[in-house]
Amino acid sequence: MSLLGIDIGTTNLKVGLFNRDGNLIDVRTAPNRVYYDKHSFPYYEPAVLVESVIGLIKELQEQSTHEIETIGITSMAESGLLVNQETGEYISPILPWFDRRTNKIADQLRLEIDEIDRFKKTGIKHSYKHGLAKILWLKEAGYQIKKGVKWLSTADLIAFHLTKVVATDYTLAARTYVYRIDTKEWDESFIQKCGLDKELFPEVKASYEPVGEVSEGFDDYGIKEGTPVIVAGHDHVCAALAVGVVTPQVVLDSIGTAETLVGSVAERTITEEDYRSGLNFGVHVLPNRLFWMGAIQSSGGSIEWLRNLLADDKLSYDRLLYLLEGVDHQPTGILYFPYITGSGVPMPDTDVNGAFIGLKASHSKEDVIKAVLEGLSYEFEWMRNTVEKILSTKLDQITSVGGGTKNRHWMQLKSNVSNCPITIPEINEATLMGAAMLAGLAKGIYQDEADMLDVIDQIKKEEIQPNSSLYKKYKNVYQNGYLKLQDPIRQIYTNNE
Incomplete structure (x- = not known):
């Protein structure tokens, strides 16, 4: 069959x-x-x-x-x-x-x-x-x-x-x-x-x-x-199902030109606080749940922009990964705000622009590349923390899919910044698979939801673990740099209107 x-x-x-x-x-x-x-x-x-x-x-x-x-x-x-x-x-x-x-x-x-x-x-x-x-x-x-x-x-x-x-x-x-x-x-x-x-x-x-x-x-x-x-x-939402993201503690991180986060929560009333968060909500593909969704507008887009900027003939992915191999594991000291096409959750703003802060003459091309990945990781962490507050639940399991997962330097950075393990399923067509498995559930090929989810749980996965000592250093940069500079950066564009 x-x-x-x-x-x-x-x-x-x-x-x-x-x-x-x-x-x-x-x-x-x-x-x-x-x-x-x-x-x-x-x-x-x-x-x-x-x-x-x-x-x-x-x-x-x-x-x-x-x-x-x-x-x-x-x-x-x-x-x-x-x-x-x-x-x-x-x-x-x-x-x-x-x-x-x-x-x-x-x-x-x-x-x-x-x-x-x-x-x-x-x-x-x-x-x-x-x-x-x-x-x-x-x-x-x-x-x-x-x-x-x-x-x-x-x-x-x-x-x-x-x-x-x-x-x-x-x-x-x-x-x-x-x-x-x-x-x-x-x-x-x-x-x-x-x-x-x-x-x-x-x-x-x-x-x-x-x-x-x-x-x-x-x-x-x-x-x-x-x-x-x-x-x-x-x-x-079909893609999230295919990789087992169906409980409140787990979030799907789908990385393409934009980076979309998808999670689930038990059915509940939608509030004004939910509205202020910038998240979208909907009825889940499985019963008794809602899904929530938010996006980092220029995630993979920031990397594409940088690749075009750093070379006349567009820096190749292989070259980019090679340059990252030689970068120190410590925070770069550069803050990149990935708002080259505006910002999304948790502070939607179509007028804000991106920025680099903290550049020195001693910084190299490699440092700037890593700083972009750090900035994207900080933005991801800000969204994750916001969702945890709104949903009153711990989001400590991240499942990543999409082209961005091929960059293991980025995945490790994201794990270090969030202090959460990142699971990367060995699956190429998650969206198709989610649709097919829901059809199997409708047909009775799976006895019930639990039977289907048990099959999904058997999919092979790679897990990236956070470095606890680096997490402490990144936490300091994130809290005392990235978050504290959000309002000043946005006020620049508000005051210039």
């Missing part, structure tokens, strides 16, 4: 087969092509996306002897489109999460809402990214939102194509900004206030519940009629 995971990402589409033990059997990838209209607004072409995903499944199955038992679909969060449920017609293109055509409408909406009240209901802050702003833009642009038309995320779109059923999951429904995570229902009064109808939005199911079964006509693609399909939900 095999479990199929489908991941609709910003830049790539992936399908992967897994066995019951979570081992990857095979995977296929294709680019998720972005188009641009005459106004230079980005969009995805829904027919192209669907055909690409189905084609990848066919290609995968042509080389496989494994029968697909169940299908789980995960995706980027806020990208979506309008679809006619009755005819299957695509009413609009897919508007990506990063599409800023909705800025004006989002700004207008901000004047009409109580942002803190909306946050307490939805778990997310008002943004141009969310489904509501996209729907209002499409309506204003003349797209017909008639009876039978539904708003679907990209994961919902693939599920609809396979099953002819319109449905979504809790994690993606909330990214519309009109779904209440406190009551698990569409906010009908707010939807009407926005001039829309509740019927525009799909049925909502848990991420481990089938939305439907594969309809006829897919045998040639290696998918049997009647195969259960789930919308597994938000890609980051």
Whole structure:
């Protein structure tokens, strides 16, 4: 038996087969092509996306002897489109999460809402990214939102194509900004206030519940009629599940251009303090939990910026790692504030800029490289400490995934600064695996949640341990330097407005 995971990402589409033990059997990838209209607004072409995903499944199955038992679909969060449920017609293109055509409408909406009240209901802050702003833009642009038309995320779109059923999951429904995570229902009064109808939005199911079964006509693609399909939900939360980040003490640290932290907490009321933290919250893919999420905007981005800065032909990763080999293990004495694209949790600020403080003529290229990694580690520690305070729980287990984990110097620094062990799972396709395993849970391939988590716990891991003596030195720099200079740095830009 095999479990199929489908991941609709910003830049790539992936399908992967897994066995019951979570081992990857095979995977296929294709680019998720972005188009641009005459106004230079980005969009995805829904027919192209669907055909690409189905084609990848066919290609995968042509080389496989494994029968697909169940299908789980995960995706980027806020990208979506309008679809006619009755005819299957695509009413609009897919508007990506990063599409800023909705800025004006989002700004207008901000004047009409109580942002803190909306946050307490939805778990997310008002943004141009969310489904509501996209729907209002499409309506204003003349797209017909008639009876039978539904708003679907990209994961919902693939599920609809396979099953002819319109449905979504809790994690993606909330990214519309009109779904209440406190009551698990569409906010009908707010939807009407926005001039829309509740019927525009799909049925909502848990991420481990089938939305439907594969309809006829897919045998040639290696998918049997009647195969259960789930919308597994938000890609980051699926990835967190795949590496076992499902208890309050453990945090997923996913390191790419941005660095995203994801954790879980028992279901509870969302508060104004949560709003002030800058974190986002949502219903978890497993029962009786919420997930929380925060980001360091320019984590891997800081390293890319530095690589371009330090060499005419971009400093190679191998050269960067070689230079770090010769650096002293002690703190550099340089403070780097990684705000080259603004700051996120715990003090969101789009206007603040990055900074180096403490540079000396004696400092080398190697010291500056290490200082960037130290600054990113301090920022991570600040977020971790903030979340501990808000959630009243100890976050002392860090699981890291993503390209940044290849830099073991960085991982060791982060462990030393936080005084926490860092676990690096030996897994290449965490998001796909999380979607596939949720599908296995829905199908009954796993007896229950505990059975599935026991399988996940068997994944091979590497563990990096902190150096306690270096932790004390870094703690002093962090508390007496990095934190104390936060307000002065931000005041520079506030005072210059």
